Amino acid sequence: MNINEPEKLLDAIRTKTLKTAERIGNKIPYTTENGVFDDLTEKNISWWTNGFWAGMLWQLYGAYGNTIFRDIAEWTEKQLDRVLLDPIGMDHDSGFRWLTTAGASYILTGSEISKNRLITAANDLAGRFNLAGGFIRAWNDSGDGSAAGWAIIDCMMNLPLLYRASDMLNDPRFRLIAMCHADTAMTAFVREDGSVCHIVEFDPDTGRRLMSRGGQGYGHGSSWTRGQAWGIYGFTLSYMHTNKCEYLDTAVKIADRFVSRIPANGLVPVDFDQPEAPAYEDSTAAAIAACGLIELARCSDDRKYHSAALELLNALTESRLCLDGNCDNLLKKCTAAYHDEQHEFAIIYGDYFFTEAVAKLCGKETFIW
Secondary structure, eight states, X not given: OOTTOHHHHHHHHHHHHHHHHHHHOSOXXXXXXXXXXXXXTTTOTTOTXXXXXXXHXXXXXXXXXXXXXXXXXXXXXXXXXXXXXXXXXXXXXXXXXXXXXXXXXXXXXXXXXXXXXXXXXXXXXXXXXXXXXXXXXXXOOSSSSTTTTEEEGGGGGTHHXXXXXXXXXXXXXXXXXXXXXXXXXXXXXXXTTSOBOSEEEEOTTTOOEEEEEOTTSSSTTOOBHHHHHHHHHHHHHHXXXXXXXXXXXXXXXXXXXXXXXXXXXXXXXXXXXXXXXXXXXXXXXXXXXXXXHHHHHHHXXXXXXXXHHHHHHHHHXXXXXXXXXXXXXXXXXXXXXXXXXXXXXXXXXXXXHHHHHHHHHHTOOOOOO
């Protein structure tokens, strides 16, 4: 099976995921232990990835209608109510958690309760906006203000929560905050060569850019591939929501850099600038980039981005995809950060974005962003 048969591939994902869902029941997974999904429901309900399993289930429910997918996704959404009431648990990743859960639910079921959750999350995200610097603050701190000026490229993927809230409420304030952050990211995060910074620190009082940090990539100034992927998809989405041409131009700039550095085997490293050894892979970066490149090809009317997406997805399908019903995850060799102790394991957002990408190719995607 390869990416040239996306309908067969999506159906195989559905078949495997149906078996997994029936076997594990209600869980909020991040990774696997001996091939079985772990569960963060009680262990860490605020973790930023906790919407992706539900999002994957909503994608498959939208494509095929299996009720077990909807049941588990709705259960997950209710569990995340505990985060909505936790000021420490709420952060810049509200889009990742509630677009994949409440947002998908509202699109597919019209639930007013889900709509309320989505708007509540959007209000919180908007409240993280720093007026002086024109950015949305990333992580929380212990109250000492040490992270008050930190912003990250990942937040570009959370901006659609604000765009959707503006559309729902016919209120431009959410959209204006999102655009201000995107404008700042264009100049503060994107380098001349099209690579991006992971973390940028601003003076929270004056808004002055102070420095960039290496973050989850190899080091300061390197090209962390998942960050590049967030940039490709995130700026493309901002263009789709606003029609601001500068966002499309920025997505193209980042994409051209990314595509030019895809290895011959199509398998993406954690960082394009990492040393030859240890050479860690990150399948999540490939899956996220593929999603962004598919949309970028549509927006730019340039098929080279679609071809690059197919190259990435075909490499994952042939070399990194597990359709064995006895293991819960889809993708192998995912890595959260270059300098972490653990590398090349299963990560749930890799499975989500791979499923989303295949659904796009089939015309069966529920567009949640």
